[in-house]
Amino acid sequence: MAEQKGVRMKPELVELLVLAAQEGRTSALSKLYQEFHRPMKRFALLRVGDVMIAEDLVQNVWTKVDRRLAHLKDVSLFRSWLYRALRWEITDWLRAQQKLSYQAPPEPEVQPADSGLSDLPKLIKQLSEDERDVVELFYLNDLTLSETALAMTLPEGTVKSRLSRASSKLKQLFEQSE
Numbered sequence: 382m383a384e385q386k387g388v389r390m391k392p393e394l395v396e397l398l399v400l401a402a403q404e405g406r407t408s409a410l411s412k413l414y415q416e417f418h419r420p421m422k423r424f425a426l427l428r429v430g431d432v433m434i435a436e437d438l439v440q441n442v443w444t445k446v447d448r449r450l451a452h453l454k455d456v457s458l459f460r461s462w463l464y465r466a467l468r469w470e471i472t473d474w475l476r477a478q479q480k481l482s483y484q485a486p487p488e489p490e491v492q493p494a495d496s497g498l499s500d501l502p503k504l505i506k507q508l509s510e511d512e513r514d515v516v517e518l519f520y521l522n523d524l525t526l527s528e529t530a531l532a533m534t535l536p537e538g539t540v541k542s543r544l545s546r547a548s549s550k551l552k553q554l555f556e557q558s559e
Contacts, residue, residue, distance in 0.1 A: 389523050390416045392457065392460075395413070395416070395456075395459055395460065396456045396457055396459070397409075398410075398412050398413050399413065399450065399453065399456040399459045400456055402450055403450055403451050403453070403456075410446075410447060410450070413459075414443060417460075417463060418439060418443075420521070420522040420523075421439045421442065421463070421464070421467055421522075422435050422436060422439050423517075423521065423522075424464070424467060424517055424518070424521075424522060425438045425439055425467060425470075425471055427502065427505070427506070427513070427517060428471050428475070429471065429474065429475070434474070438467070438470050438471055438474055439467065441470055442463070442466050442467050442470050445466060445470075446463065446466065458528075458531060460524055460528050460532075461524065461527075461528040461529070461530075461531030461532040462531075462532075464518055464522070464524065464528075464532035465531070465532045465533075465534065468514070468532065468533075500555070500558050504551055504554045504555060504558065505517070505551070507550075507554055508547050508550055508551070511533075511543055512543050512546060512547035512550070513547075514533060515529055515533065515540050515543045515544050515547065516544065516547045516548075516551075518532055518533070519540070519544060526540060526541065
C-alpha cells in the first residue's frame, strides 16, 4: 500500500497497526515504517538539504518510536506524534550545526516527477520556515488540519492562517516564475 503514489493508509488501519506494535508485533511496526518512511524523509530532506543526513534523522526517529510507542495513549494521534518527533530531531540537528558552523545547508536534492512542478521545491523553500512546515505536512504528507496542528503544537486557526498565507505566496511566486 505504501508503494502506491497518492494512496494513503486509512487512519483506522494506522491505529490498528499502532496497537499491534504496542503489543510488540514487529511486523506492525515494519508496516508503519513502510507507510511513513518516504514522506518523513522528504520532510527532513527539505529542511537539511542532504539525503544521507535526512535518512539518518528519520532513522533516529524510528529508533525512538520503537522505544517510546508503548507510551502513546491515544493511537489516533500517531501521525502527528510521529511528525512532531521528526521536527524535534531536525531542530536538534540544526541547532548542533549552528554551533559547529554558520553556513547555510546545501540545496535539497529533490527532483519532482512532474516537470511542470519542477520549480515547486524552490518556491516552497522561499516560504518562511513555519509556512513551509504547514504546507509540507498538510499538502505533501497529507496530514489533516488537526494532525498538522498537533504536529506543530499550534491551534488549528493558526495552521489555517499559515496555509492561506503560504498558498497566496506560492501562487504569487509561481506567477512570477513563469
